[in-house]
Amino acid sequence: MTDSRPTLSRRTLLRTATGITVGAAGAVLLTACGSDDDKTPAADRKPTGAPKRGGKLRAAFIGGSNETADVLKAANTPIDYVRARAIYDELCVLDADGRTEMQLAESLTPNADGTEWTLKVRSGVTFSDGRKLTIDDVLFTLRTYVSTQANQAPLLADLDLPKARRKDELTAVLVMKRPHGFLDLVFTQGIFIVPAGTKDFDKVPGSGPFILQQHRVGQGATLKRNPNYWGSAGPYLDELELVSIADGAARLNALKAGQIDYAASISLVAGKSERANAAVQLIIPPKWEWPNFGAMLKRSQDPFKDARVAQALKYAVDREQMVERVTLGFGEVGNDLFGKFLPFYAEDLPQRQYDPDKARSLLKEAGVDKLSLTIRTSDYEYGLAEGAAVLAEQAKKAGISIGLDKVPAGDFFADPKVFIGAKFQSANRKPRPLPLDVLFFYGTDALLPFTGVAGPKIDDLVTNVRSAVSDEQRRSSIGDIQHYLYEEGGDLVWAKAPVLAAATPKVHGVKSLGYPTFPSFRDAYLA
Template identity: 30%
Template sequence: MELNRRQVFKAGLGLSAVLALAACTDGSSPSDSSGGTPQRGGTLRFGAIGKSSKIERDPHETMSNESDFLIMSLVYDPLTVPGTDPNVAPRLASTWESDREQRNWTFTIADGARFHDGRPVTSEDVVWSLRRLRAAGGETKVPVASVDDINPTGPNAVVLTCAAPNSQMPLLLRMMTFVLPKGTADVTEAIGTGPFRLESYDNGNARLVRNDDWYGGAPLLDAIEVTLFESPEAMANAIMAGQIDVASSVGAVAGRMAETRDDLEVFRRPNDVAVAIAMRTSDGPFADPRVREALRLAVDREAMVSQVLSGYGTVANDILGTADPTFDASIPQRARDLDRARKLLSEAKFDTKKTYQLVTKQEAAGEVESAKVFASQAKEIGLDIEVVVQEANAFYDATWLKAPLYTVNWGTNDSVMFFASKVMYSRTKWNETNFHDQTFDKAYATALAAPPGAEFTKASRAIQQIQYDRGGYIVWGMADGIDIASSSVRDLPKLGGYGRVQLERVWLSN
């Protein structure tokens, strides 16, 4: 039934009961750990990172700004969202089920779902939105072969038909499938189904007001004001000065400063952000897997976590999806080995007389610093790396998906399959390391076809082993998500990754 691997799959049996339980336990409605009765009213001033040059108003285009993604997630609803246990929870889709072959997935629209202008949500709206998203983002965003594989089945349900068995469909649709009214011509009108309605918008900053008719129950806040900040430092200064109530994903340095303040509270979300280094695998200086292994062996991971994350994080093992229930802790933790790294470079006849550029940008907290610390460590194996800091616009236009060596950051880490589908599978649009590995693709297909349990876990771990052995990423550590909030802010989401934008149950105390 539910796609999560910790549930027993048996299509159609007991589905509603499991999803009802998931709705009660997902991360969108965490209990108030500080005590007190939730109160209605007030405006939450929320800071989020973004670049004015990268503002995106279309919910079906790629969003690089945290501020844009936050606004979209409050205005629009996707079919599914992150949860706790299981890690997929219902949203606009109240239930889902597949046939026994796991090729045809049926999603049923939540009772009472309406757009902000009062129109009921129909299967025609969902089909139109998913087809539009598939056309814009390809299989990376909607994992079906073509738009013709997305169809209505009655007035309140849609069916997605996969070319091959896919046990992970609901997970792969999380936070991607924003639904708009069929035929929407002007996305700036922002007519969605979400818990908040857009009242005003100005250059990346927005005021959103409560949607009293939201099918999930009216939010507690009267309004949320989202402010775009160009850097974590600017956002940290704003929360310290009392200009905002929440600084989201603000970073470890600000967290340390806020811990000394009685009027502020620091929230840590473990396994929240991967600030990794992407090495191009298909051609160029890092195409030889021996070279990639050498670079991984050059990293002093404990020092990286200490220096870059100020201790707000944990050492990682070059595998994305560290909070996945199937994460393979039996794979030996890769440790620094300078002699072995030098030997591998020599065997690969790597040219250590050249200088290699590592391109980064001021996006995730600590991202630029991570590049600088890595470059310093790599000198010890004879590798000369020049750190180049690009403006975000130039980075995504000229560097991302193209350069031999650059930093990346990802804000969800509870699924190995999420990353396999989005950034490593050969056919994905976002193949950051240009990784084309037939064995990996086969393991990915096997995992999609496997039912939850031992068979799926085995396939997931095969994917992880390939990443560890010859993948294109250096995943040296996992950063805690650091939110700083005024002491009056209650019930911020506890989930990491994309779950942090589910703000409908946040409230303000007096």
């Protein structure tokens, strides 16, 4: 197949595909769980009546030394991304069910084979400096993300932007380099629209619900309501204050002390301890947004070249125990596939059970008398080393010996070549729409071939997904590739668990919209 991968650094691709790896960090492994009552997590408490207008909401997020005001680099830290979502708009966003919802786009329609998409943007939208939104702003933004090799650039690799045809001030035809059936999903991935001709991306006006009032890198930002926002509902808040607090425990303590109203990304252990606290509500995102806990097996390397060895390891995992011991009862069992609870997920595949005897049998069929492995892992974020330790314990019953190569947190992602090329490695993969996962991870043209699954069969399946335009085609093509990966893939997913946030009882309307680590405050209000 033709290598159509963009000329971008592996580090950029790695950040794009894995997301900002934060969330439930800081928890510790428990070898036992609480009562059955603890298995049902607290949820965002639903208010009664219409949303209230006014007030100031203070929210704390993870920042860091690489915080920036540059909107093109908003993915650097969660606090940067949250600020960008408040100030700017995207063409499309994901709704609570993981489906596309139009934002600045009024319509986005493919032709029959996905080689062209007609985009029309909303009329009547203005940037905060008074300029009207036109299709020229969108074309400028897309070209800028590509030319600057921003984190989202790999997702735009199939767009042939020099061939884009402007039809009028609101409409353009976007030409693809090859059939592409899910440009709508690509536009949900943090491509923030800015005015054409922008040169200073630290101080660029947006069309979003809030306007930047003050920003101090490393400390936070103050935003005020955009009085000319084009939306029909929010924003409801007069002011939004974003505070940079790196430590999860410190964020929770600030919430309980009344210093903030919302604390992002608290640990599962903290969530477990706060379940009964009436002064704290735990906010849990939709299940499709929960990260996937597990490991990556490189199918292109021994001993995983034989699919039976990879399958044996999958049968050596007690997933129910993983949920209790690693996710502390917050999670749900995984089934060695991504996209559970998302549209088009293959629900007909049976749940893989813990069966050490079957694992032994598969190894025997593969001619493997004794399987000894080393898993690359780290305490970079919660669930990596903890899950690897439990896996090593469980696998013994199947006659599999697993040693842990615990890499320092600062080194785990430091060398993309090592991370992408690892034979057997812990993983905590953030979910994204299924067609985008296929684009990144599978086939000869995979941008990030973590599991090394390639060859004519998977390439044909990937091509079918890439070119699927209708929902029926997407459902069929994704079902086909998931059935193949269930048997032949190198993804070991033993559980899904949420990224928790905590807030005071008066906070409502904070929506993750695909990103629980950096949610949207567009519809947030104080009851």
